[in-house]
Amino acid sequence: MTCKKTYEEINEKIRQGEAVVVTAEEVIGIVEEKGYERAAKEIDVVTTGTFGPMCSSGAFINFGHSNPRIKMKKVWLNGVEAYAGIAAVDAYLGAAQLPDTDPENKVYPGRFSYGGGHVIHDLVAGKEIRLEATAYGTDCYPNKKVDTIITLNDVNEAFIFNPRNAYQNYNCAVNLGDRTLYTYMGILKPHLGNASYATAGQLSPLLNDPYYKTLGIGTRIFLGGGIGYVAWNGTQHHPNVLRGENGVPMATAGTLSVIGDLKQMDPNWLVGLSYIGYGATMAVGIGIPIPILDEEILRYTAVKDEDIYCPIVDYNEGYPYSKPIDLGLANFKALKSGKIIINGKEIKTTSQSSYPRARIIAATLKQWIQDGTFELIRPVAPIPSAEADIEFKSIPERSVEGFFLNGNGRD
Amino acid sequence: MKNKVVLYFSAAQSEQPIIYRLVKNYDLVVNILKADINPQKQGYLVVEMEGEKDKYQEGISFLKGLGVIVESLSETVVWQEDVCIQCGACASFCPTEALEINRETMEISFNNSKCVVCGMCLDCCPTRAITLHFDIRGLV
Numbered sequence: 001m002t003c004k005k006t007y008e009e010i011n012e013k014i015r016q017g018e019a020v021v022v023t024a025e026e027v028i029g030i031v032e033e034k035g036y037e038r039a040a041k042e043i044d045v046v047t048t049g050t051f052g053p054m055c056s057s058g059a060f061i062n063f064g065h066s067n068p069r070i071k072m073k074k075v076w077l078n079g080v081e082a083y084a085g086i087a088a089v090d091a092y093l094g095a096a097q098l099p100d101t102d103p104e105n106k107v108y109p110g111r112f113s114y115g116g117g118h119v120i121h122d123l124v125a126g127k128e129i130r131l132e133a134t135a136y137g138t139d140c141y142p143n144k145k146v147d148t149i150i151t152l153n154d155v156n157e158a159f160i161f162n163p164r165n166a167y168q169n170y171n172c173a174v175n176l177g178d179r180t181l182y183t184y185m186g187i188l189k190p191h192l193g194n195a196s197y198a199t200a201g202q203l204s205p206l207l208n209d210p211y212y213k214t215l216g217i218g219t220r221i222f223l224g225g226g227i228g229y230v231a232w233n234g235t236q237h238h239p240n241v242l243r244g245e246n247g248v249p250m251a252t253a254g255t256l257s258v259i260g261d262l263k264q265m266d267p268n269w270l271v272g273l274s275y276i277g278y279g280a281t282m283a284v285g286i287g288i289p290i291p292i293l294d295e296e297i298l299r300y301t302a303v304k305d306e307d308i309y310c311p312i313v314d315y316n317e318g319y320p321y322s323k324p325i326d327l328g329l330a331n332f333k334a335l336k337s338g339k340i341i342i343n344g345k346e347i348k349t350t351s352q353s354s355y356p357r358a359r360i361i362a363a364t365l366k367q368w369i370q371d372g373t374f375e376l377i378r379p380v381a382p383i384p385s386a387e388a389d390i391e392f393k394s395i396p397e398r399s400v401e402g403f404f405l406n407g408n409g410r411d
Numbered sequence: 412m413k414n415k416v417v418l419y420f421s422a423a424q425s426e427q428p429i430i431y432r433l434v435k436n437y438d439l440v441v442n443i444l445k446a447d448i449n450p451q452k453q454g455y456l457v458v459e460m461e462g463e464k465d466k467y468q469e470g471i472s473f474l475k476g477l478g479v480i481v482e483s484l485s486e487t488v489v490w491q492e493d494v495c496i497q498c499g500a501c502a503s504f505c506p507t508e509a510l511e512i513n514r515e516t517m518e519i520s521f522n523n524s525k526c527v528v529c530g531m532c533l534d535c536c537p538t539r540a541i542t543l544h545f546d547i548r549g550l551v
Contacts, residue, residue, distance in 0.1 A: 052498070053537065187534065187535045194503050194504075271496055272538075273537035273538060274537055274539060276535070281537075283538075336517065338502075338503070338512065348503040349503060350500055350502075350504075351498055351499035351502075351512075351517075352500055354498045355497075355499070355517035356497040356516060356518045357496055
Protein backbone atom coordinates (compact mmCIF):
# COMPACT_ATOMS: atom_id res chain seq x y z
CA MET A 1 0.00 0.00 0.00
CA THR A 2 1.38 3.37 -0.88
CA CYS A 3 1.88 5.91 1.84
CA LYS A 4 0.08 9.25 1.59
CA LYS A 5 0.17 12.12 4.08
CA THR A 6 -1.36 15.58 4.08
CA TYR A 7 0.15 18.86 5.29
CA GLU A 8 -2.45 18.88 8.08
CA GLU A 9 -1.53 15.37 9.25
CA ILE A 10 2.13 16.29 9.34
CA ASN A 11 1.40 19.54 11.20
CA GLU A 12 -0.69 17.63 13.75
CA LYS A 13 2.32 15.38 14.37
CA ILE A 14 4.54 18.47 14.74
CA ARG A 15 2.10 19.86 17.34
CA GLN A 16 2.16 16.54 19.21
CA GLY A 17 5.94 16.51 19.09
CA GLU A 18 5.80 13.24 17.16
CA ALA A 19 6.94 14.31 13.69
CA VAL A 20 9.94 12.46 12.32
CA VAL A 21 12.24 15.10 10.86
CA VAL A 22 15.58 14.39 9.17
CA THR A 23 17.95 16.49 7.08
CA ALA A 24 18.49 16.01 3.35
CA GLU A 25 21.84 14.43 4.25
CA GLU A 26 20.43 12.05 6.85
CA VAL A 27 17.63 10.83 4.58
CA ILE A 28 20.21 9.33 2.21
CA GLY A 29 21.49 6.87 4.81
CA ILE A 30 17.98 6.07 6.04
CA VAL A 31 16.85 5.17 2.51
CA GLU A 32 19.93 3.00 2.02
CA GLU A 33 19.12 1.14 5.21
CA LYS A 34 15.33 0.89 5.03
CA GLY A 35 14.40 1.39 1.40
CA TYR A 36 12.09 4.03 -0.09
CA GLU A 37 8.78 2.56 1.00
CA ARG A 38 9.56 2.23 4.70
CA ALA A 39 11.46 5.53 4.79
CA ALA A 40 8.47 7.31 3.19
CA LYS A 41 6.15 5.89 5.88
CA GLU A 42 8.42 6.79 8.76
CA ILE A 43 9.73 10.22 7.75
CA ASP A 44 7.41 13.23 7.86
CA VAL A 45 9.72 16.11 6.90
CA VAL A 46 13.12 16.42 5.21
CA THR A 47 14.94 19.71 5.83
CA THR A 48 17.29 21.33 3.31
CA GLY A 49 19.73 24.23 3.45
CA THR A 50 21.96 26.45 1.37
CA PHE A 51 24.27 29.35 2.19
CA GLY A 52 26.02 31.19 -0.58
CA PRO A 53 26.30 34.44 -2.53
CA MET A 54 22.88 35.55 -3.82
CA CYS A 55 23.24 38.91 -5.58
CA SER A 56 19.56 39.34 -6.31
CA SER A 57 18.74 40.17 -2.71
CA GLY A 58 17.82 43.27 -0.79
CA ALA A 59 15.61 44.89 1.80
CA PHE A 60 12.62 47.23 1.80
CA ILE A 61 12.85 49.76 4.61
CA ASN A 62 10.43 52.41 5.87
CA PHE A 63 12.43 54.93 7.88
CA GLY A 64 9.52 56.84 9.39
CA HIS A 65 9.31 60.60 8.88
CA SER A 66 11.60 63.43 9.77
CA ASN A 67 10.05 66.61 11.13
CA PRO A 68 9.30 68.44 8.90
CA ARG A 69 8.36 65.50 6.67
CA ILE A 70 10.44 64.53 3.66
CA LYS A 71 9.81 62.84 0.32
CA MET A 72 13.21 61.28 -0.21
CA LYS A 73 14.49 61.55 -3.77
CA LYS A 74 17.80 59.95 -2.99
CA VAL A 75 18.77 58.01 0.10
CA TRP A 76 22.03 56.47 1.31
CA LEU A 77 22.83 54.05 4.13
CA ASN A 78 26.50 54.22 5.13
CA GLY A 79 27.08 55.87 1.75
CA VAL A 80 25.39 53.07 -0.20
CA GLU A 81 22.44 54.33 -2.20
CA ALA A 82 19.04 52.71 -1.82
CA TYR A 83 16.29 53.05 -4.42
CA ALA A 84 13.89 55.78 -3.29
CA GLY A 85 11.56 55.94 -6.29
CA ILE A 86 8.66 54.69 -4.18
CA ALA A 87 6.68 56.38 -1.39
CA ALA A 88 8.16 59.22 0.66
CA VAL A 89 10.28 57.38 3.24
CA ASP A 90 10.30 53.90 1.69
CA ALA A 91 13.42 52.59 0.01
CA TYR A 92 14.90 49.37 -1.37
CA LEU A 93 18.49 48.61 -0.57
CA GLY A 94 20.06 46.14 -3.00
CA ALA A 95 22.77 43.72 -1.88
CA ALA A 96 24.99 44.45 -4.88
CA GLN A 97 24.78 48.26 -4.60
CA LEU A 98 28.13 50.04 -4.16
CA PRO A 99 28.93 53.35 -2.46
CA ASP A 100 28.94 56.31 -4.90
CA THR A 101 32.62 56.77 -4.07
CA ASP A 102 33.68 53.16 -4.73
CA PRO A 103 36.61 53.07 -7.20
CA GLU A 104 35.01 50.01 -8.84
CA ASN A 105 37.37 48.46 -11.38
CA LYS A 106 39.26 51.68 -12.11
CA VAL A 107 42.22 50.08 -10.41
CA TYR A 108 41.71 46.55 -11.68
CA PRO A 109 40.84 44.26 -10.02
CA GLY A 110 38.71 46.36 -7.65
CA ARG A 111 38.32 45.42 -3.98
CA PHE A 112 34.60 46.15 -3.45
CA SER A 113 35.06 46.11 0.30
CA TYR A 114 31.62 47.45 1.23
CA GLY A 115 28.21 47.37 -0.41
CA GLY A 116 24.50 46.90 0.15
CA GLY A 117 24.95 43.38 1.53
CA HIS A 118 27.38 44.69 4.13
CA VAL A 119 24.87 47.40 5.14
CA ILE A 120 22.12 44.79 5.57
CA HIS A 121 24.49 42.67 7.67
CA ASP A 122 25.38 45.69 9.82
CA LEU A 123 21.69 46.59 10.24
CA VAL A 124 20.81 43.07 11.41
CA ALA A 125 23.85 43.11 13.70
CA GLY A 126 22.28 46.15 15.41
CA LYS A 127 25.05 48.50 14.35
CA GLU A 128 24.57 52.23 13.95
CA ILE A 129 24.09 53.25 10.32
CA ARG A 130 24.41 56.71 8.82
CA LEU A 131 21.20 57.68 7.03
CA GLU A 132 21.42 60.48 4.46
CA ALA A 133 18.60 61.61 2.22
CA THR A 134 17.96 64.49 -0.13
CA ALA A 135 14.70 65.83 -1.55
CA TYR A 136 13.35 68.71 -3.64
CA GLY A 137 10.67 69.65 -1.10
CA THR A 138 6.92 69.85 -1.55
CA ASP A 139 4.09 71.53 0.31
CA CYS A 140 3.32 68.26 2.08
CA TYR A 141 6.96 67.21 2.44
CA PRO A 142 9.00 70.41 2.97
CA ASN A 143 12.24 68.89 4.29
CA LYS A 144 15.09 68.70 1.80
CA LYS A 145 17.81 66.96 3.75
CA VAL A 146 18.27 64.30 6.41
CA ASP A 147 21.63 63.30 7.87
CA THR A 148 21.42 61.19 10.98
CA ILE A 149 22.30 57.89 12.64
CA ILE A 150 19.82 55.01 12.81
CA THR A 151 19.68 51.38 13.89
CA LEU A 152 17.31 48.62 12.81
CA ASN A 153 15.20 49.36 15.91
CA ASP A 154 14.56 52.91 14.72
CA VAL A 155 12.85 52.01 11.43
CA ASN A 156 9.18 51.08 11.08
CA GLU A 157 9.53 48.11 8.78
CA ALA A 158 12.51 46.34 7.31
CA PHE A 159 11.93 43.21 5.32
CA ILE A 160 14.12 41.17 3.05
CA PHE A 161 12.62 40.75 -0.42
CA ASN A 162 14.98 38.84 -2.66
CA PRO A 163 13.93 38.57 -6.31
CA ARG A 164 16.16 35.57 -7.09
CA ASN A 165 17.55 33.16 -4.51
CA ALA A 166 18.23 29.46 -4.06
CA TYR A 167 19.23 28.74 -7.64
CA GLN A 168 18.44 25.15 -8.54
CA ASN A 169 21.85 24.02 -9.76
CA TYR A 170 24.52 26.31 -11.16
CA ASN A 171 27.37 26.47 -13.66
CA CYS A 172 30.80 25.09 -12.87
CA ALA A 173 32.97 28.03 -13.99
CA VAL A 174 36.36 27.61 -15.69
CA ASN A 175 38.75 29.82 -17.64
CA LEU A 176 40.01 28.66 -21.04
CA GLY A 177 41.81 31.96 -21.65
CA ASP A 178 45.36 32.98 -20.83
CA ARG A 179 44.78 35.62 -18.17
CA THR A 180 43.30 35.45 -14.67
CA LEU A 181 39.59 36.30 -14.55
CA TYR A 182 37.79 37.99 -11.67
CA THR A 183 34.16 36.88 -11.71
CA TYR A 184 31.11 36.39 -9.53
CA MET A 185 32.35 32.78 -9.33
CA GLY A 186 35.56 34.05 -7.75
CA ILE A 187 39.05 34.06 -9.23
CA LEU A 188 39.42 31.81 -12.26
CA LYS A 189 43.01 30.95 -13.07
CA PRO A 190 43.96 30.76 -16.77
CA HIS A 191 44.26 27.58 -18.84
CA LEU A 192 41.74 25.64 -16.74
CA GLY A 193 43.61 26.57 -13.56
CA ASN A 194 40.61 25.83 -11.35
CA ALA A 195 36.90 25.02 -11.55
CA SER A 196 34.54 27.05 -9.39
CA TYR A 197 31.15 25.71 -8.34
CA ALA A 198 28.18 26.72 -6.18
CA THR A 199 25.04 25.34 -4.47
CA ALA A 200 24.88 22.91 -1.55
CA GLY A 201 24.29 19.88 -3.80
CA GLN A 202 22.43 17.13 -1.98
CA LEU A 203 21.41 19.61 0.76
CA SER A 204 20.18 22.29 -1.63
CA PRO A 205 16.44 23.10 -1.41
CA LEU A 206 15.41 22.96 -5.07
CA LEU A 207 17.56 19.91 -5.82
CA ASN A 208 15.53 17.99 -3.23
CA ASP A 209 12.16 18.92 -4.75
CA PRO A 210 13.19 19.20 -8.39
CA TYR A 211 9.66 19.69 -9.79
CA TYR A 212 8.54 22.06 -6.96
CA LYS A 213 5.80 19.60 -5.97
CA THR A 214 5.72 20.60 -2.29
CA LEU A 215 7.01 24.17 -2.31
CA GLY A 216 5.30 27.14 -3.88
CA ILE A 217 3.93 30.56 -3.08
CA GLY A 218 3.43 30.88 0.68
CA THR A 219 5.82 28.10 1.75
CA ARG A 220 7.31 28.95 5.14
CA ILE A 221 11.12 28.74 5.15
CA PHE A 222 14.30 29.47 7.11
CA LEU A 223 15.50 32.83 5.78
CA GLY A 224 18.53 34.70 7.08
CA GLY A 225 18.36 32.96 10.43
CA GLY A 226 14.67 33.78 10.92
CA ILE A 227 11.39 32.85 9.31
CA GLY A 228 10.55 33.81 5.76
CA TYR A 229 8.20 32.81 2.98
CA VAL A 230 8.38 31.97 -0.71
CA ALA A 231 6.83 34.99 -2.41
CA TRP A 232 6.91 33.92 -6.05
CA ASN A 233 9.14 32.05 -8.43
CA GLY A 234 12.44 33.87 -8.73
CA THR A 235 13.56 35.94 -11.69
CA GLN A 236 15.19 33.89 -14.47
CA HIS A 237 13.09 30.92 -13.29
CA HIS A 238 13.65 28.50 -16.15
CA PRO A 239 12.40 25.06 -15.18
CA ASN A 240 12.13 23.42 -18.61
CA VAL A 241 15.77 22.40 -19.01
CA LEU A 242 17.52 19.07 -19.54
CA ARG A 243 16.92 16.86 -16.51
CA GLY A 244 18.22 13.50 -15.37
CA GLU A 245 16.01 10.47 -14.72
CA ASN A 246 15.83 11.63 -11.09
CA GLY A 247 14.29 14.91 -12.24
CA VAL A 248 17.36 16.91 -11.25
CA PRO A 249 18.16 19.67 -13.78
CA MET A 250 21.55 19.52 -15.47
CA ALA A 251 21.66 23.29 -15.92
CA THR A 252 20.63 26.41 -14.05
CA ALA A 253 16.87 26.02 -13.67
CA GLY A 254 14.37 27.06 -11.00
CA THR A 255 14.76 30.02 -8.66
CA LEU A 256 12.76 31.46 -5.76
CA SER A 257 11.74 34.91 -4.70
CA VAL A 258 11.62 35.07 -0.91
CA ILE A 259 10.42 37.50 1.73
CA GLY A 260 10.80 37.85 5.49
CA ASP A 261 11.02 40.29 8.40
CA LEU A 262 14.61 41.50 8.75
CA LYS A 263 14.06 42.39 12.40
CA GLN A 264 13.92 38.72 13.44
CA MET A 265 16.94 37.64 11.35
CA ASP A 266 20.52 36.96 12.39
CA PRO A 267 23.73 38.57 11.05
CA ASN A 268 25.35 35.13 10.84
CA TRP A 269 22.99 34.26 8.00
CA LEU A 270 23.09 37.52 6.02
CA VAL A 271 26.75 38.25 5.36
CA GLY A 272 28.18 40.94 3.07
CA LEU A 273 30.66 39.59 0.54
CA SER A 274 33.38 41.22 -1.58
CA TYR A 275 34.29 39.55 -4.85
CA ILE A 276 37.55 41.00 -6.10
CA GLY A 277 37.22 42.49 -9.58
CA TYR A 278 33.48 41.80 -9.60
CA GLY A 279 31.56 43.58 -6.87
CA ALA A 280 29.83 43.35 -3.54
CA THR A 281 27.04 40.92 -2.74
CA MET A 282 25.51 39.03 0.15
CA ALA A 283 25.50 35.44 1.35
CA VAL A 284 21.95 34.43 2.25
CA GLY A 285 21.01 31.43 4.34
CA ILE A 286 17.91 29.58 3.15
CA GLY A 287 16.39 26.34 4.37
CA ILE A 288 13.19 24.77 3.09
CA PRO A 289 11.26 21.94 4.73
CA ILE A 290 9.95 19.27 2.40
CA PRO A 291 6.86 17.40 3.63
CA ILE A 292 7.03 13.71 2.73
CA LEU A 293 3.54 13.53 1.26
CA ASP A 294 4.26 10.26 -0.54
CA GLU A 295 7.03 7.94 -1.66
CA GLU A 296 7.71 9.93 -4.82
CA ILE A 297 8.58 13.03 -2.77
CA LEU A 298 10.79 10.93 -0.50
CA ARG A 299 12.66 9.59 -3.54
CA TYR A 300 13.44 13.15 -4.65
CA THR A 301 14.78 14.09 -1.22
CA ALA A 302 17.11 11.08 -1.19
CA VAL A 303 19.14 12.63 -4.05
CA LYS A 304 22.91 12.26 -3.53
CA ASP A 305 25.82 14.38 -4.69
CA GLU A 306 26.81 11.65 -7.16
CA ASP A 307 23.38 11.99 -8.84
CA ILE A 308 23.78 15.75 -9.41
CA TYR A 309 25.49 17.16 -12.51
CA CYS A 310 26.14 20.74 -13.54
CA PRO A 311 27.41 22.20 -16.82
CA ILE A 312 31.07 23.25 -17.09
CA VAL A 313 31.11 26.75 -18.57
CA ASP A 314 34.03 28.83 -19.85
CA TYR A 315 33.96 32.35 -18.36
CA ASN A 316 36.63 33.68 -20.73
CA GLU A 317 34.44 33.70 -23.83
CA GLY A 318 31.69 31.12 -23.36
CA TYR A 319 29.67 32.89 -20.68
CA PRO A 320 30.38 36.60 -21.28
CA TYR A 321 29.89 36.39 -25.04
CA SER A 322 27.33 33.57 -25.03
CA LYS A 323 29.54 31.32 -27.15
CA PRO A 324 28.48 27.69 -27.08
CA ILE A 325 31.62 25.89 -25.87
CA ASP A 326 30.80 22.34 -24.79
CA LEU A 327 32.94 21.26 -21.86
CA GLY A 328 30.56 18.60 -20.62
CA LEU A 329 29.12 18.14 -17.15
CA ALA A 330 30.73 18.03 -13.72
CA ASN A 331 29.52 15.62 -11.08
CA PHE A 332 28.84 17.16 -7.69
CA LYS A 333 30.54 14.41 -5.71
CA ALA A 334 33.69 14.92 -7.78
CA LEU A 335 33.47 18.70 -7.32
CA LYS A 336 33.31 18.24 -3.56
CA SER A 337 36.30 15.85 -3.63
CA GLY A 338 38.49 18.81 -4.65
CA LYS A 339 39.38 17.65 -8.17
CA ILE A 340 37.57 17.06 -11.45
CA ILE A 341 38.78 15.99 -14.88
CA ILE A 342 38.20 18.32 -17.84
CA ASN A 343 39.64 17.52 -21.28
CA GLY A 344 41.76 14.80 -19.64
CA LYS A 345 43.32 17.29 -17.23
CA GLU A 346 42.96 17.08 -13.45
CA ILE A 347 41.68 20.43 -12.14
CA LYS A 348 41.33 21.71 -8.58
CA THR A 349 37.83 22.77 -7.61
CA THR A 350 36.88 25.98 -5.81
CA SER A 351 33.70 26.12 -3.76
CA GLN A 352 31.62 29.31 -3.49
CA SER A 353 28.75 28.04 -1.31
CA SER A 354 29.32 26.99 2.28
CA TYR A 355 28.44 23.32 2.71
CA PRO A 356 29.12 23.34 6.48
CA ARG A 357 26.77 26.31 6.90
CA ALA A 358 24.12 24.63 4.71
CA ARG A 359 24.30 21.64 7.02
CA ILE A 360 23.74 23.87 10.07
CA ILE A 361 20.69 25.47 8.40
CA ALA A 362 19.12 22.06 7.68
CA ALA A 363 19.83 20.99 11.28
CA THR A 364 18.41 24.25 12.69
CA LEU A 365 15.22 23.94 10.68
CA LYS A 366 14.92 20.32 11.82
CA GLN A 367 15.23 21.49 15.42
CA TRP A 368 12.58 24.20 14.99
CA ILE A 369 10.12 21.64 13.59
CA GLN A 370 10.91 19.10 16.30
CA ASP A 371 10.41 21.81 18.92
CA GLY A 372 6.97 22.52 17.47
CA THR A 373 7.78 26.16 16.76
CA PHE A 374 7.73 25.83 12.97
CA GLU A 375 4.77 24.33 11.15
CA LEU A 376 4.56 23.65 7.44
CA ILE A 377 2.42 25.67 5.06
CA ARG A 378 0.67 24.21 2.04
CA PRO A 379 1.48 26.56 -0.88
CA VAL A 380 -1.38 28.85 -1.86
CA ALA A 381 -0.34 28.53 -5.52
CA PRO A 382 2.33 26.52 -7.34
CA ILE A 383 5.32 27.95 -9.17
CA PRO A 384 5.78 26.94 -12.84
CA SER A 385 7.47 23.56 -13.23
CA ALA A 386 9.17 21.60 -16.00
CA GLU A 387 6.07 21.40 -18.20
CA ALA A 388 5.74 25.20 -18.29
CA ASP A 389 6.60 26.70 -21.65
CA ILE A 390 9.04 29.32 -20.39
CA GLU A 391 11.42 30.83 -22.89
CA PHE A 392 14.74 32.19 -21.63
CA LYS A 393 14.88 35.65 -23.18
CA SER A 394 17.68 38.11 -23.88
CA ILE A 395 17.54 41.85 -24.56
CA PRO A 396 16.46 42.37 -28.18
CA GLU A 397 18.88 44.24 -30.41
CA ARG A 398 16.77 46.80 -32.25
CA SER A 399 17.63 50.11 -33.81
CA VAL A 400 16.19 53.08 -31.93
CA GLU A 401 16.70 55.43 -34.86
CA GLY A 402 13.43 57.09 -35.76
CA PHE A 403 11.81 55.78 -32.57
CA PHE A 404 10.37 59.17 -31.70
CA LEU A 405 9.35 59.95 -35.28
CA ASN A 406 7.49 56.90 -36.52
CA GLY A 407 4.63 56.99 -34.06
CA ASN A 408 5.92 54.22 -31.78
CA GLY A 409 7.52 56.49 -29.25
CA ARG A 410 6.47 59.47 -27.22
CA ASP A 411 5.73 62.73 -28.98
CA MET B 412 66.94 40.06 -6.68
CA LYS B 413 63.73 40.89 -4.89
CA ASN B 414 63.02 41.25 -1.19
CA LYS B 415 60.50 42.65 1.21
CA VAL B 416 62.09 44.81 3.88
CA VAL B 417 61.05 47.16 6.65
CA LEU B 418 62.85 50.50 6.76
CA TYR B 419 62.80 52.28 10.10
CA PHE B 420 63.36 56.04 9.97
CA SER B 421 64.28 58.60 12.58
CA ALA B 422 62.46 61.96 12.56
CA ALA B 423 65.30 63.63 10.64
CA GLN B 424 65.55 60.89 8.02
CA SER B 425 61.84 61.03 7.21
CA GLU B 426 62.38 64.43 5.56
CA GLN B 427 64.64 63.05 2.85
CA PRO B 428 63.64 61.76 -0.63
CA ILE B 429 65.04 58.29 0.03
CA ILE B 430 62.76 56.33 -2.32
CA TYR B 431 63.64 58.72 -5.15
CA ARG B 432 67.36 58.01 -4.62
CA LEU B 433 66.75 54.24 -4.61
CA VAL B 434 64.97 54.47 -7.94
CA LYS B 435 67.21 57.06 -9.59
CA ASN B 436 70.66 56.07 -8.39
CA TYR B 437 70.30 52.33 -7.95
CA ASP B 438 67.67 51.53 -10.60
CA LEU B 439 65.50 49.65 -8.12
CA VAL B 440 61.81 48.87 -8.51
CA VAL B 441 60.32 49.98 -5.21
CA ASN B 442 56.79 48.99 -4.25
CA ILE B 443 55.52 50.48 -1.00
CA LEU B 444 53.31 47.95 0.78
CA LYS B 445 52.67 49.84 3.97
CA ALA B 446 53.84 53.10 5.38
CA ASP B 447 53.58 55.09 8.57
CA ILE B 448 55.75 58.10 8.02
CA ASN B 449 55.19 61.76 8.77
CA PRO B 450 57.41 64.83 8.62
CA GLN B 451 59.25 65.49 11.89
CA LYS B 452 58.30 62.05 13.22
CA GLN B 453 59.91 58.66 13.25
CA GLY B 454 58.21 56.00 11.15
CA TYR B 455 58.58 53.00 8.90
CA LEU B 456 58.08 51.83 5.36
CA VAL B 457 57.35 48.27 4.29
CA VAL B 458 58.71 47.98 0.76
CA GLU B 459 59.32 45.38 -1.87
CA MET B 460 62.57 46.17 -3.67
CA GLU B 461 63.68 44.55 -6.90
CA GLY B 462 66.77 45.10 -8.99
CA GLU B 463 70.19 43.81 -10.14
CA LYS B 464 71.97 42.06 -7.28
CA ASP B 465 74.86 44.55 -7.13
CA LYS B 466 72.57 47.55 -7.35
CA TYR B 467 70.30 46.08 -4.70
CA GLN B 468 73.22 45.65 -2.30
CA GLU B 469 74.45 49.17 -3.04
CA GLY B 470 70.95 50.50 -2.37
CA ILE B 471 70.84 48.74 1.00
CA SER B 472 74.30 50.14 1.83
CA PHE B 473 73.07 53.60 0.89
CA LEU B 474 70.11 53.24 3.29
CA LYS B 475 72.30 51.97 6.10
CA GLY B 476 74.77 54.78 5.43
CA LEU B 477 71.96 57.24 6.12
CA GLY B 478 71.26 55.53 9.42
CA VAL B 479 68.02 53.89 8.26
CA ILE B 480 67.49 50.59 10.03
CA VAL B 481 66.83 47.87 7.43
CA GLU B 482 65.28 44.58 8.46
CA SER B 483 63.86 41.77 6.41
CA LEU B 484 60.09 41.65 6.68
CA SER B 485 58.38 39.14 8.86
CA GLU B 486 54.77 38.62 7.79
CA THR B 487 51.96 36.57 9.22
CA VAL B 488 48.72 35.42 7.65
CA VAL B 489 45.84 35.50 10.10
CA TRP B 490 42.66 33.48 9.54
CA GLN B 491 39.76 35.00 11.48
CA GLU B 492 37.61 31.97 12.14
CA ASP B 493 34.68 34.07 13.38
CA VAL B 494 34.55 36.02 10.09
CA CYS B 495 34.98 32.92 7.89
CA ILE B 496 31.73 31.46 6.49
CA GLN B 497 33.37 28.18 5.50
CA CYS B 498 32.72 28.61 1.77
CA GLY B 499 36.05 27.00 0.93
CA ALA B 500 36.95 29.46 -1.84
CA CYS B 501 40.50 29.88 -0.51
CA ALA B 502 41.62 26.26 -0.36
CA SER B 503 42.30 25.66 -4.05
CA PHE B 504 44.53 28.75 -4.15
CA CYS B 505 46.75 27.71 -1.25
CA PRO B 506 49.95 26.13 -2.64
CA THR B 507 51.00 24.48 0.62
CA GLU B 508 47.61 23.25 1.89
CA ALA B 509 47.94 25.47 4.94
CA LEU B 510 44.29 26.30 4.22
CA GLU B 511 42.71 22.92 3.78
CA ILE B 512 39.22 21.45 3.48
CA ASN B 513 38.37 18.34 5.44
CA ARG B 514 36.55 16.47 2.67
CA GLU B 515 34.34 14.59 5.16
CA THR B 516 32.96 17.70 6.88
CA MET B 517 33.85 20.19 4.11
CA GLU B 518 35.17 22.46 6.87
CA ILE B 519 38.19 24.66 6.28
CA SER B 520 41.09 24.91 8.69
CA PHE B 521 44.31 26.91 8.72
CA ASN B 522 47.67 25.46 9.70
CA ASN B 523 49.98 28.40 10.31
CA SER B 524 53.13 26.26 10.30
CA LYS B 525 52.50 25.25 6.65
CA CYS B 526 51.85 28.86 5.51
CA VAL B 527 54.53 30.46 3.34
CA VAL B 528 52.79 33.88 3.32
CA CYS B 529 52.38 33.96 -0.46
CA GLY B 530 49.18 35.97 -0.04
CA MET B 531 47.20 34.04 -2.66
CA CYS B 532 44.33 33.52 -0.22
CA LEU B 533 43.85 37.21 0.57
CA ASP B 534 42.09 38.18 -2.64
CA CYS B 535 39.85 35.16 -3.02
CA CYS B 536 38.21 35.34 0.42
CA PRO B 537 34.79 37.02 -0.05
CA THR B 538 34.38 37.83 3.66
CA ARG B 539 38.00 39.06 3.91
CA ALA B 540 38.48 36.67 6.81
CA ILE B 541 42.14 36.23 5.87
CA THR B 542 44.44 39.15 6.56
CA LEU B 543 48.14 39.81 6.22
CA HIS B 544 49.93 41.28 9.18
CA PHE B 545 53.36 42.85 8.97
CA ASP B 546 55.36 42.32 12.10
CA ILE B 547 56.55 45.85 12.83
CA ARG B 548 58.53 46.27 16.00
CA GLY B 549 57.61 49.02 18.36
CA LEU B 550 59.51 52.21 17.62
CA VAL B 551 61.76 53.69 20.26
